[in-house]
Amino acid sequence: MDYFGQLLANGLVLGAIYALTAVAYTLVYGVVRLVNFAFGELFMLGAFLTVSLMASEVQLFGATVPMPALSFPLAALVAIALTALLGIIIDYLAYRPLRKAPRLAPLISSIAVSVVLQSVAQTIWGSEQVHFPDFGLADLDPIVFFDSIYIRVMDIVVMAAAILAMIGLSLFIAYSKLGRAMRASAEDPMAATLLGIPVNRAIAAAFALGSGFAALAGLLYAQSYGFAHATMGFSARPQGVDGSSAGRHRLDSRRGFGRRAARPDRSLGRRLYAGWIRL
Amino acid sequence: MARRRFAAAAFGLCLALGPAAGQAADTVTIGFTAALSGDYAAYGVNMKKGVDLAVETLNKKGGVTYKVEAVDDRAEAREGVLIAQRFCSDQAVNVVMGYSVSSIALAAMPVYNDCKLPVLASAVTSPALSNSSPYFHRNVLTDAVQGAMMGTYAVKSLGLKKIYVLHQQDDYGIGVSKAFSDAAVKEGATIAGTEAYLLGDKDFRTLLTKVRAAKPDAIFVGGFYTETAAIAKQARQLGIKVQFLSTDGALNEALMKLGGNAVENMVIYGMFDPSIKTPSTADFLTAYQATYKEEPSAWAALGYDATMTLGAAVDLASKSGGVTREAINTAFSQLKDVPGVTGPTTFEPSGDRSGSLYFLTVKNGKFVLAPAQM
Numbered sequence: 264m265d266y267f268g269q270l271l272a273n274g275l276v277l278g279a280i281y282a283l284t285a286v287a288y289t290l291v292y293g294v295v296r297l298v299n300f301a302f303g304e305l306f307m308l309g310a311f312l313t314v315s316l317m318a319s320e321v322q323l324f325g326a327t328v329p330m331p332a333l334s335f336p337l338a339a340l341v342a343i344a345l346t347a348l349l350g351i352i353i354d355y356l357a358y359r360p361l362r363k364a365p366r367l368a369p370l371i372s373s374i375a376v377s378v379v380l381q382s383v384a385q386t387i388w389g390s391e392q393v394h395f396p397d398f399g400l401a402d403l404d405p406i407v408f409f410d411s412i413y414i415r416v417m418d419i420v421v422m423a424a425a426i427l428a429m430i431g432l433s434l435f436i437a438y439s440k441l442g443r444a445m446r447a448s449a450e451d452p453m454a455a456t457l458l459g460i461p462v463n464r465a466i467a468a469a470f471a472l473g474s475g476f477a478a479l480a481g482l483l484y485a486q487s488y489g490f491a492h493a494t495m496g497f498s499a500r501p502q503g504v505d506g507s508s509a510g511r512h513r514l515d516s517r518r519g520f521g522r523r524a525a526r527p528d529r530s531l532g533r534r535l536y537a538g539w540i541r542l
Numbered sequence: 543m544a545r546r547r548f549a550a551a552a553f554g555l556c557l558a559l560g561p562a563a564g565q566a567a568d569t570v571t572i573g574f575t576a577a578l579s580g581d582y583a584a585y586g587v588n589m590k591k592g593v594d595l596a597v598e599t600l601n602k603k604g605g606v607t608y609k610v611e612a613v614d615d616r617a618e619a620r621e622g623v624l625i626a627q628r629f630c631s632d633q634a635v636n637v638v639m640g641y642s643v644s645s646i647a648l649a650a651m652p653v654y655n656d657c658k659l660p661v662l663a664s665a666v667t668s669p670a671l672s673n674s675s676p677y678f679h680r681n682v683l684t685d686a687v688q689g690a691m692m693g694t695y696a697v698k699s700l701g702l703k704k705i706y707v708l709h710q711q712d713d714y715g716i717g718v719s720k721a722f723s724d725a726a727v728k729e730g731a732t733i734a735g736t737e738a739y740l741l742g743d744k745d746f747r748t749l750l751t752k753v754r755a756a757k758p759d760a761i762f763v764g765g766f767y768t769e770t771a772a773i774a775k776q777a778r779q780l781g782i783k784v785q786f787l788s789t790d791g792a793l794n795e796a797l798m799k800l801g802g803n804a805v806e807n808m809v810i811y812g813m814f815d816p817s818i819k820t821p822s823t824a825d826f827l828t829a830y831q832a833t834y835k836e837e838p839s840a841w842a843a844l845g846y847d848a849t850m851t852l853g854a855a856v857d858l859a860s861k862s863g864g865v866t867r868e869a870i871n872t873a874f875s876q877l878k879d880v881p882g883v884t885g886p887t888t889f890e891p892s893g894d895r896s897g898s899l900y901f902l903t904v905k906n907g908k909f910v911l912a913p914a915q916m
Contacts, residue, residue, distance in 0.1 A: 269751040269780070277745070390580045392768060394800045402803075405781050413781040488744055489775045490800060492581075495744075 303496030309478025310485035350474025592845030644668030693725025771801030
């Protein structure tokens with residue numbers, strides 16, 4: 264029982280992080296029907312940016328560069344903002360020119376983006392693991408439940424952050440003007456354009472939000488395991504895609520996520536599978 | 543057009559390579575290979591620093607000129623075989639040094655055996671390499687010896703009774719953990735359990751949850767610093783506060799960089815420690831610090847010693863004829879007590895070397911000599 268309880272706790276923490284990654288994938292898939300493989304790398308960049316901003320100096324391109332040594336929450340926010348911005352740039356450069364192209368073209372483009380980002384990260388931060396700096400909250404003794412289940416304060420922060428981020432996103436999609444625009448673009452881009460909705464801006468917003476979520480997941484993962492690594496996004500990718508196809512939500516549902524999840528013919532997994540076969 | 547240009551380039555390459563094969567007599571080319579990038583780069587990078595320093599020293603002495611040709615194996619066995627084939631077919635290469643992963647050296651040895659190219663390795667410790675080929679020598683102690691000494695030390699000097707063993711699933715991890723466990727059991731300790739993990743694993747919580755349930759008073763990690771640091775860190779997160787033991791695989795500054803304060807008090811072993819100053823190490827220490835602005839690690843010391851041993855072998859070989867691959871290999875087995883910073887080097891017929899071990903511990907983010915030695 265002790266064993267099971269601890270495994271459950273470990274699993275919940277990891278699950279919260281994967282859920283955030285899944286949200287990133289689904290958000291963009293919902294709007295443009297694109298599995299953006301580059302989210303794995305944005306996950307990694309979120310981690311690297313946070314690590315770098317928290318350190319007093321880092322090795323970039325093999326040279327030592329002084330850094331601002333921000334606190335964890337501040338570094339995390341800046342990293343999320345930077346990654347979100349990068350998400351918009353990626354959309355503009357790699358996917359927007361392919362908006363009218365067959366669906367596999369942007370998918371392959373996203374694989375290319377992911378390879379490029381991974382190489383860039385390896386060039387900048389090197390191919391070795393980078394240690395996640397210790398900070399006050401992470402150094403607290405774990406809280407013990409039932410005398411056998413150890414949960415760190417940061418684990419609780421991770422789960423709370425994941426839940427808050429997801430509630431916030433649901434409200435944003437359901438009630439904000441941009442959220443409505445995103446839903447409209449998801450349902451029928453042509454009709455949305457005719458109604459005067461800036462579809463490309465709505466798509467950019469989806470990329471920004473998705474990238475922010477990927478970055479949040481990445482930095483929480485790095486914090487939890489104590490390192491950032493250039494290929495860490497690669498291992499998070501399958502879990503994210505699985506997660507997003509298992510708990511698939513569509514943005515055209517007014518009542519929030521998950522209404523049409525039980526439509527096997529449209530399941531992302533099957534589409535991906537078909538995609539691979541065709542490749 | 544493109545083809546003609548290619549032909550011209552190939553012709554040029556032949557011209558450039560042509561004379562190189564002829565000058566082998568007064569130039570000794572060391573083929574150096576180890577993981578020089580990635581998560582396990584520290585051993586190779588440190589070894590290479592030691593080799594480069596020794597080459598500089600030898601070249602200053604005059605006579606034979608030494609040259610290093612370094613190739614990165616990225617800790618991948620398939621790279622290791624390709625590199626071995628490359629060194630074999632390059633007639634300019636007289637000897638191969640380096641190696642940081644036992645499994646890679648094991649995969650490459652049959653290739654060297656076929657082309658009769660001598661290998662003098664400095665950081666591969668698997669017992670499986672002993673007697674693997676007449677062309678294999680190493681100046682680092684085997685895991686069978688080191689692991690057994692650690693097992694005896696853990697029980698006799700540290701008084702540990704119930705030890706949980708974690709090891710990486712490869713030739714190195716299996717060999718060192720078995721030697722450790724056998725010695726510890728012989729001294730009267732119990733092994734609470736043994737679990738394996740893979741190189742590159744990041745999540746050890748499930749494994750450590752199982753370890754915690756067994757309530758050991760120490761955890762021995764037979765593996766490299768990247769995973770050892772992660773295990774120590776995640777063990778702390780799960781509230782495991784026991785003595786950590788590890789091997790020379792954890793003997794790298796990177797252990798503290800990755801593990802932070804979770805690796806404090808971890809006990810490991812190595813064949814060299816800069817704090818032990820003897821007349822023979824003084825020159826090495828000053829030269830190393832002047833060149834690299836850091837303290838030498840055991841791997842740098844072993845790389846340095848290996849190159850100096852090669853120097854002695856080349857001197858011996860040139861006295862009895864030419865400096866060929868075969869002559870260097872014969873000279874290795876004839877050498878007796880070549881002085882070095884890790885003690886004198888003499889090779890046994892198995893290709894191994896006997897020597898002594900220091901036990902080290904992490905204090906305030908630095909390796910220091912453990913209070914108890916054996």
